[in-house]
Amino acid sequence: MKNKNTDSSRRKFLKQSSLAGVGAVLTMGMTPSLLAGDLNNAARPAILGGPSAWDKAKWIKWPIWVPETDEKRVLEVLRSGVWSRAGVVNEFEAAWANVNGAKRCLVVNNGTNALIVALNQLDIKGGDEVLVPPYTFISTVQAILMNGAMPVFVDIDPETYQIDPAKIEAKITPRTKAILPVHILGMPADMPRIMEIAKKHNLFVVEDACQAPLTEVNNQKVGTIGNAGCFSFQNSKNIPIGEGGAILSNDVSFMDRCVSFQNLGLPYGTAVGTFNAGSVRIGTKVRITEYQAAIGLAQLQRLDAQTTVREENAKYLKSKIKDIPGIVPYKLYDCATRVSFHLFSFRYKKEDFQGLSRNSFLQALRAEGVPCSGGYTPLNKQEFLKEAFASKNFKRMYHKDMLDYDKYMERNQCPENDLLCTEMVWFTQNLLLGSREDMDSIANAISKIQASAESVKKSLEK
Structure with a gap:
C-alpha cells in the first residue's frame, strides 16, 4: 500500500x-x-x-534550483542584512532533526567539521584509537587525526563495501574508544551488528552519514542509531547547499557541548559555566550562515x-x-x-x-x-598519515613504536579494499x-x- x-x-x-x-x-x-x-x-x-x-x-x-519556488526565502535573508547564524539556521536545524526523527541537530560549515566536533565532544583525543573503514572520503580519517586520535583501519565487506563487522573485534585494543562506520555511497553499514559490538566493548559509535541522508536501517534513519550522526551538504551531495554539515543526536547534554564547542566554547544549555565568565571550554568557530540555511530549506x-x-x-x-x-x-x-x-x-x-x-x-x-x-584509491596508504605521525603533537602523544609508519602499515592492511x-x-x-x-x-x-x-x-x- x-x-x-x-x-x-x-x-x-x-x-x-x-x-x-x-x-x-x-x-x-x-x-x-x-x-x-x-x-x-x-x-x-x-x-x-x-x-x-x-x-x-x-x-x-x-x-537543481527552481527559481519560482526556491529564491523567495533566500532573497528575504539577503535583503534582511541578518546573515550570521540566527532564526533561519534554527529553523533548518529543527527541520533536519524532524525529518530524521532525532531530538537535536546542530549545523556547521561542512561535514568534515561535523565529524571533528562530534568526536571532540565525545572526548576522543590523543592516545585514543578509532576504528574506521578504508573505503571512504578522506574527511572521515582526517577528523580522527585532527582530534589527535589514531585511525585503525578495518577492512570492508567486499559485497557491500561497508566496514565488515566480522573483522571489527580483532582490531579492538585497550586504546579503542569508538567505531566510526561510514554509510558509503548512500548505502547503510550493518548497524545492528556494529551496535552490538559497541555495547559489548563499551565503545562510542559515530555514524558518518555524509553520503546517506534518509537512508534507513530497519526503518530508522542512519545518523540516529549511534551516539551521533554526521551529514554533509556539499554541492555534490543529495541535499546540496554548497558547503554545510550537521550533527544529529538524541543525547541533549552531548549536543549542548557540541553547540558550545563550535561557537568558541561559549556556554550553551547544560554546558554552562560561572556567570559572566566567558567561554567555558576550548572551542572553535564553524557556524553556518542564514542564507546557507535558506538554501537548505529549499532543497529539503x-x-x-x-x-x-x-x-x-x-x-x-x-x-x-x-x-x-x-x-x-x-x-x-x-x-x-x-x-x-x-x-x-x-x-x-x-x-x-x-x-x-x-x-x-x-x-x-x-x-x-x-x-x-x-x-576511491586506498585511503590507508596515503601520505597524510605519515605526515601526521611525524608531527610534534603525535610524537608527544604516542610511543615511537606506535608511530613507526612501516609497522603501522603492516597492522592496517586491507586487502579486500585494495582489490575493490x-x-x-x-x-x-x-x-x-x-x-x-x-x-x-x-x-x-x-x-x-x-x-x-x-x-x-x-x-x-x-
Whole structure:
C-alpha cells in the first residue's frame, strides 16, 4: 500500500523538476524500452565509431534550483542584512532533526567539521584509537587525526563495501574508544551488528552519514542509531547547499557541548559555566550562515521524493546489468529498508571483458555519453598519515613504536579494499534522477562494450 505523504512529496518533486528541465522523470512508470536495441545487440561501441548510447548533455544537471519556488526565502535573508547564524539556521536545524526523527541537530560549515566536533565532544583525543573503514572520503580519517586520535583501519565487506563487522573485534585494543562506520555511497553499514559490538566493548559509535541522508536501517534513519550522526551538504551531495554539515543526536547534554564547542566554547544549555565568565571550554568557530540555511530549506522540500526516484532507478538499473558478464552490482544488507544512493556502484571484472582494463572500460563508457569514475584509491596508504605521525603533537602523544609508519602499515592492511579500489565503477546520483529510458541507455552502453570488448581493447591498448 502506498504512503500518501510519500506519493504527495514525489508528485511535488516531479512538478518542480519539470520546471528545471527534468520532465523526463515523469516517464518513471513507463514500460522500459531500450534506446538502441536490446541488451544482446552488437551495435558498435561509440569509442569505435558507433552511435553513443546517450547524449551526455541530456543528463539532469546538479544541483537543481527552481527559481519560482526556491529564491523567495533566500532573497528575504539577503535583503534582511541578518546573515550570521540566527532564526533561519534554527529553523533548518529543527527541520533536519524532524525529518530524521532525532531530538537535536546542530549545523556547521561542512561535514568534515561535523565529524571533528562530534568526536571532540565525545572526548576522543590523543592516545585514543578509532576504528574506521578504508573505503571512504578522506574527511572521515582526517577528523580522527585532527582530534589527535589514531585511525585503525578495518577492512570492508567486499559485497557491500561497508566496514565488515566480522573483522571489527580483532582490531579492538585497550586504546579503542569508538567505531566510526561510514554509510558509503548512500548505502547503510550493518548497524545492528556494529551496535552490538559497541555495547559489548563499551565503545562510542559515530555514524558518518555524509553520503546517506534518509537512508534507513530497519526503518530508522542512519545518523540516529549511534551516539551521533554526521551529514554533509556539499554541492555534490543529495541535499546540496554548497558547503554545510550537521550533527544529529538524541543525547541533549552531548549536543549542548557540541553547540558550545563550535561557537568558541561559549556556554550553551547544560554546558554552562560561572556567570559572566566567558567561554567555558576550548572551542572553535564553524557556524553556518542564514542564507546557507535558506538554501537548505529549499532543497529539503525535494529530498524525500528525489530519494524515492533514485532508489527506484537504482533497483531497475541493477536488474538490467546484473546478468552482464563481468558486472557485479552492489549488495545491501537485509536490514537496509531505504537507500539514498549518493552513488550507483558495481565491480568491474576485466577477465569477463577480454582483459579490457578498467580505465579503458571507463573511457569507452564515457564515449557512450555515460559519466562515470573509478572511485576511491586506498585511503590507508596515503601520505597524510605519515605526515601526521611525524608531527610534534603525535610524537608527544604516542610511543615511537606506535608511530613507526612501516609497522603501522603492516597492522592496517586491507586487502579486500585494495582489490575493490581496482574494480569499482561509480555513477553519480544525478544520473539516477532520470527516466527508465535513461537507465536502459546505461545498460545498453555497458552491453555494447562487453560484446565488443576485444575490439575495444585492441583499439585502446595497443
